[in-house]
Structures are given as structure tokens and as C-alpha cells.
Amino acid sequence: MSERIGFIGLGNMGQPMALNLLKAGFELRVYNRNPAKAEPLVAQGAQQVSKPGEVAEPGGIVITMVANDSALESVVLGKEGFLERLGQNGIHLSMSTVSPATAHKLADLHAKQGSIYLAAPVFGRPEAAAAGKLWICLSGAQTGKERVQPVLKVLGQGIFDFGEDPGAANVVKLTGNFLIASAMEAMAEALTLAEKNGIDRSKVIDMLGKTSFACPIYQNYGKAIAEERYTPPGFYLSLGLKDVGLVLQTADSAKVPMPFASLLHDRFLASVAKGRGDMDWSALALGVSDDAGLSK
Structure with a gap:
């Protein structure tokens, strides 16, 4: 590949994504607040920089x-x-889960510099990122989308275009995370009900995951909740609190009541208050056990 790409953020998701780009032949300049996270990438040929601005190639990605x-x-x-360094004809491919309002703000600021802001948040856990099997939501200027297609095809198994509004992809991402969190709360309540009636949690979710609820969310998160396996985290519970907060913020601006989201926000907030912020976000299920008088 001839284009050099700057990559910022080498955590549980960013690091495997960046490694896949290196394996596909892209040249990378990488930055992370904790420099040690860049070591596996440097070993594969990436150039590490000490400041975020240094990752950008003028007019690059x-x-x-x-x-x-x-x-x-x-x-x-x-x-x-x-x-400023990205400048004219540059593209910022923002793959983080942020608010639509932030996406709009940044898109306007990029446009003033002659560059393009594209929102491209993803669905998938770190193992999906490592396998190049993310599902990617995309929105922003059409000209920018065409240029980043080779990059996105390395990172994901499917790209869903939601138009030119730079905030649209983030709205979709937030709706998806809201549905996942709602499903986890429902599974936690159902499995706790089963447990308190003397029924094996794992047997219940195994049956449901093979029949009426045969989909990855119920099969994967359901298994983790049934087994009460919340470490190591694929997605931090503290970030789940952040995302549900963004759901409520977006809903408020659109005048959409979301009582389930309010319940989830309280569940995540209580979990963080109990010191569970660094566990996987499926550990919200522990709060259901707490409420039912089960010591975990």
C-alpha cells in the first residue's frame, strides 16, 4: 500500500486494528498516551511518535x-x-464511540481546514477486531468515504453507510450499544430468577441461545453472565456508563423519553460506585444478583 496512515489509540480495540493494517501493507505512524502499548506495532514496522500531531501526514489519513x-x-x-497539520484534503476517520454533537463540531472544524471528518464507529469485541471482522457504521462526506474504503475493508467484514450527516453513524452506534446493554440487563434478571429457583444458569442460557435467542449477543454475553465471568474485560464497564450517558444526552436533545436507558444508567453508575468499573460491562449483572440477595 502506498498511503501512510496515522493511528491514535492503541487500547483493546485499536491495537489489533492497527496490527491488521500493518499486515495488509499500510505504513503506520502510531501514538498512544501509554507509549508501551505501541511496542507490538513498532516490532511489526510501525513508526512511533511522541505527540498526536506527529501522526498526521499533510493531506493524509x-x-x-x-x-x-x-x-x-x-x-x-x-x-x-x-x-492543522492534517490540513487540505486530509481525512480523519473517527472510529470511537462519541456523541453526535461532538461529531458535528469536529466535522465543522475539519471543513474549515479543508479536511474531512468521517464517523466510523464499530461493533465487535477485541477478538473481532483482531480477526478483521468488525461491523462498521459510516457517515460523512462521500468523497472521503471512497478514499478510505481500502482501509475499512481490512478492518471489517461489513460497512453500513448512513449518509453524509457526520453524526449519523454515532447515533446508530449508540442505539446498538443501548440494545446490547438492555439485553444484558434482561439476561441478568432472567438468569437470576432461574438461579433463585434452583435452576442452573448455564443450562437456561444454553437452551435459549440455541432456540428463541440464537444470536451472538445472547450466546456470547449470555454465557459470560451465566458463568459470572467478567474478567478480563473486552469492553470496560466504565465505558458502558459513558455510552449510556451519551444515549440519554442524545435522547434528551431529540426529546425522546428512554426509561430503559435511565434504568441502565443507574445500574452502570451503581456498578462503578461498587468498584466494578474495570470489569467487563456485562458485570452489570452483578448488580442484579446484589438486588436479589445473592452474594457474589
Whole structure:
């Protein structure tokens, strides 16, 4: 591949994504707040830089995969951010889960510099990222989308285009994360009901996952919840709290009541307050056990 790409954010998702780009022949400049996270990439030929702005090639492509809106704005707009250096004809492929409002703000600021902001949040856990099997939601300027297709095809097994509104893909991502969290809460309640009636949790989810609920969310998260296996985390519970907060923020701006989202927000908040923020977000199920008087 002839194009050099900047990549910011080498956590549980970003690191395997960046490794796949290297394996596909892309040249990478990488940055992470914790420099040690870049070591596996440097070993495969990536160039490590010490500031976010240094990943950008003028007119090039920069991918960001960071934890939240604040982290994203910092690497783009901060004192050492990359926005000005990216410049005319550059593309920022933002693959983080952030608010639609932040996407709109950044898209406007990129446009003033002559560059393009594309939202491309993903569905899939770290193992899917490593396998290049992510599902990618995409929105933003059409001209930018055409240029990043070779990159996205390395990272994902499917790309879903939601138009030119830069915030649209993030709305879709938030709706999906809301549905996943709702399913986990429902599974936790159902399996706790079974357990308190003397029925094996794993047998219940095994049957349901093979019949009426034969889909990855129920099969994978259901198995983890049934087995009460919440470490190591694929997605931190603290980030689940952040995402449900974004759901409620987006719903508020659109005047959409979401009582389930409010319940989930309280569940995640209580879990973080109990010191579970660094567990997998499916550990919200422990809160259901707590409420039912089961010591875990």
C-alpha cells in the first residue's frame, strides 16, 4: 500500500486494528498516551511518535480509536493535536464511540481546514477486531468515504453507510450499544430468577441461545453472565456508563423519553460506585444478583 496512515489509540480495540493494517501493507505512524502499548506495532514496522500531531501526514489519513469525547477532542484540537497539520484534503476517520454533537463540531472544524471528518464507529469485541471482522457504521462526506474504503475493508467484514450527516453513524452506534446493554440487563434478571429457583444458569442460557435467542449477543454475553465471568474485560464497564450517558444526552436533545436507558444508567453508575468499573460491562449483572440477595 502506498498511503501512510496515522493511528491514535492503541487500547483493546485499536491495537489489533492497527496490527491488521500493518499486515495488509499500510505504513503506520502510531501514538498512544501509554507509549508501551505501541511496542507490538513498532516490532511489526510501525513508526512511533511522541505527540498526536506527529501522526498526521499533510493531506493524509488519520484514524482515531480513543475512549471518549474528551480524549478525541484532545488529540484533534489540543495543543499537540493533529487538525492543522492534517490540513487540505486530509481525512480523519473517527472510529470511537462519541456523541453526535461532538461529531458535528469536529466535522465543522475539519471543513474549515479543508479536511474531512468521517464517523466510523464499530461493533465487535477485541477478538473481532483482531480477526478483521468488525461491523462498521459510516457517515460523512462521500468523497472521503471512497478514499478510505481500502482501509475499512481490512478492518471489517461489513460497512453500513448512513449518509453524509457526520453524526449519523454515532447515533446508530449508540442505539446498538443501548440494545446490547438492555439485553444484558434482561439476561441478568432472567438468569437470576432461574438461579433463585434452583435452576442452573448455564443450562437456561444454553437452551435459549440455541432456540428463541440464537444470536451472538445472547450466546456470547449470555454465557459470560451465566458463568459470572467478567474478567478480563473486552469492553470496560466504565465505558458502558459513558455510552449510556451519551444515549440519554442524545435522547434528551431529540426529546425522546428512554426509561430503559435511565434504568441502565443507574445500574452502570451503581456498578462503578461498587468498584466494578474495570470489569467487563456485562458485570452489570452483578448488580442484579446484589438486588436479589445473592452474594457474589
